[in-house]
Amino acid sequence: DTEVTQTPKHLVMGMTNKKSLKCEQHMGHRAMYWYKQKAKKPPELMFVYSYEKLSINESVPSRFSPECPNSSLLNLHLHALQPEDSALYLCASSQDGETGGNQPQHFGDGTRLSIL
């Protein structure tokens, strides 16, 4: 069982909907990440939070809005998405923050998002 929990597991939404993806970890990790993964491709980094502050935004469109309410939780708010945004969205956490460290990232099972 993964120690990074993501909800929901599946999400189908229209292009005008607003929804949120949630991620939770209780390992005391101080860095949390959002990735987007298309079929048969490696995960692509979207955002990094280090000590609850956004430290990296990989030029992600503003229709994706991350939020880190506390050190255990990470949200991704979705609004006005496009069909090409359909993908598996993965959350990960690591012990060290982005500013330094070589500890591995631990991944959740992802949310399978489909945009109609």
Added chain:
Amino acid sequence: GQQLNQSPQSMFIQEGEDVSMNCTSSSIFNTWLWYKQDPGEGPVLLIALYKAGELTSNGRLTAQFGITRKDSFLNISASIPSDVGIYFCAGIYNFNKFYFGSGTKLNVKP
């Protein structure tokens, strides 16, 4: 960004055979990691390597951190059907940048 070249892209093997895959880079990495991803799930960490020359095992899996710090390999011995999946190498560069390889899709024929 840094490029991790992972090979082979896919493998078709018979149950019981040994498997080897590798990852190379033109840059020096601080940490090498190997993950396995099953369909509908997230990548699961198999082995983490932190020192050049380090050889680490996890059951039937063995991975090594190359001496030059620019490569790593993963071996799976006596493969079984549940080894099927996509294996990703990953490296941490400059102690704060995380890169994935392109993945190796493993198929095991019973």
